[in-house]
Amino acid sequence: MQAKIPFLDLSRFSESIQIKLKEKFSELLEKGVFSGSEEISRLEENLQKYLDAPFLSTCSNGTDALEIALRVLNIGPGDEVIVPALSWVSTAEVVVLCGAKPVFIDTNADGLIDLSLLDQVWTPQTKAIIPVHLYGKMVDMPALIAWAKSKKIQVIEDAAQAFGAFHENISAGLFGDIGCFSFYPTKNLGALGEAGALVTKDKTIAEQIQVMINHGQEKRDHHVAIGRNARIDTLQAGFLNILLPYFENWQQHRKALAGIYLEELQSLKWLSLPEGLEKSSHNAHLFTVQCKERNQLKTFLEAQGIGTAIHYPNIIPRMKPYHVDKHFPESHRISEQVMSLPLNPFLTQEEVYRICSAIKGFNFNQDF
Ligand SMILES: Cc1ncc(COP(=O)(O)O)c(C=O)c1O
Structure with a gap:
């Protein structure tokens, strides 16, 4: 293991x-x-x-x-x-x-x-x-x-x-x-x-x-x-x-790791990747991918010891204290499809390559 x-x-x-x-x-x-x-x-x-x-x-x-x-x-x-x-x-x-x-x-496909x-x-x-x-x-x-x-x-x-x-x-x-x-x-x-x-x-x-x-x-x-x-x-x-x-160095490291994810995962047609990470108007806080099989992918990565997070599984107007009866299709879609991969200054390039190779090995039809 x-x-x-x-x-x-x-x-x-x-x-x-x-x-x-x-x-x-x-x-x-x-x-x-x-x-x-x-x-x-x-x-x-x-x-x-x-x-x-x-x-x-x-x-x-x-x-x-x-x-x-x-x-x-x-x-x-x-x-x-x-x-x-x-x-x-x-x-x-x-x-x-x-x-x-x-x-x-409602938000656009980036969540903004x-x-x-x-x-x-x-x-x-x-x-x-x-x-x-x-x-x-x-x-x-x-x-x-x-x-x-x-x-x-x-x-x-x-x-x-x-x-x-x-x-x-x-x-x-x-x-x-x-x-x-x-x-x-x-x-x-x-x-x-x-x-x-x-x-x-x-x-x-x-x-x-x-x-x-x-x-x-x-x-x-x-x-x-x-x-x-x-x-x-x-x-x-x-x-x-x-x-x-230390912040500037950490930022450079984050951006370099984000670059590896983008390079390694770009060929996966079923996975949508975040845009604009290389620009100064993005601080690479989270590396959020989107796919229909989000929950299976999360479980699959977890089984290989790779932690991920969901930002966010519920949109605010569906939460009880804020409930409104209106549809927010794009925000809702993101909440069902988005997943954040590890991206932080403590992560190594090798770890990012390992995460990418695990994602490439994901088979949707696998039973979890
Ligand atoms: C978008 C957004 N707004 C507000 C906050 C609130 O910040 P804090 O946790 O420091 O209260 C956070 C952080 O958790 C956040 O991500």
Whole structure:
């Protein structure tokens, strides 16, 4: 039996990185610093520089980033927010948490909002839209922004999966009014726990975000709004400061591995491969293939010790708390056919070749 290839094994950080992370933990433990501190301002400076973001605030996680964005833009009861039918649940969850109504829109074959349907879902109550750069591939933001401007609605980018994706040197998150990132451990830049960030080009919005993240305080004990405690942990900021310098190399490795998958699997007519991975507007977060025999292929690979994942097996408007009786054919089709193959900086080229050769040996008529 060959060694297993997990979908993602976060214990595979190199020894030198593990040492640095442990040293950071010891340093903060010895200092007794667990909230605030220059660790956070340093991270914000580093992220701001990398993204070339006019304003950036770190926060507790990507879901809170989205909720804070909606609150800062005054979206609430009576408002409608357009969200894709296919996404991680947070995208719709935060709309409901703010008292507004998510209005679902179908996606294209890539799982991104189908821009040709925008006029059909818009109503006079539409206040905002949340495009999701799903799997790390950016939505056509210039087109989406032009439409949103024509309707005078706000744009919150769910860039939770898209850190490191740039369209014409502009980072995902910086096209709309506010962009939201997640540093959940499985993301391309992941903390050792929960963390997130918001970016904006607008100084007033940036100030409101800061206030909202920290109990509505403008400064200590000066509460000017009803806010949240959505601050990042000092430890997570410290860990992210260690990991960020490795990010570019990891990205190159991801893209090289994605290139092997594309090359090796292109001849399989029954398997559809993701597009645009080689471009800067895709950060190669996930390598998602699509095929009708998805469940059998998953079981087949599992039997050979190869881990895969499904993003996502259910579309949001079919989930009980969000249920709507409308059909979203493309999102639904993707949820039934999509499967993510391992793609992460800890994976070796040999492992990717082994995965490809296993897929090539898949026989649909086999009984599982
Ligand atoms: C598309 C999308 N939106 C939002 C989130 C929420 O981020 P977090 O898990 O940091 O709350 C995630 C990550 O899980 C995501 O993938």
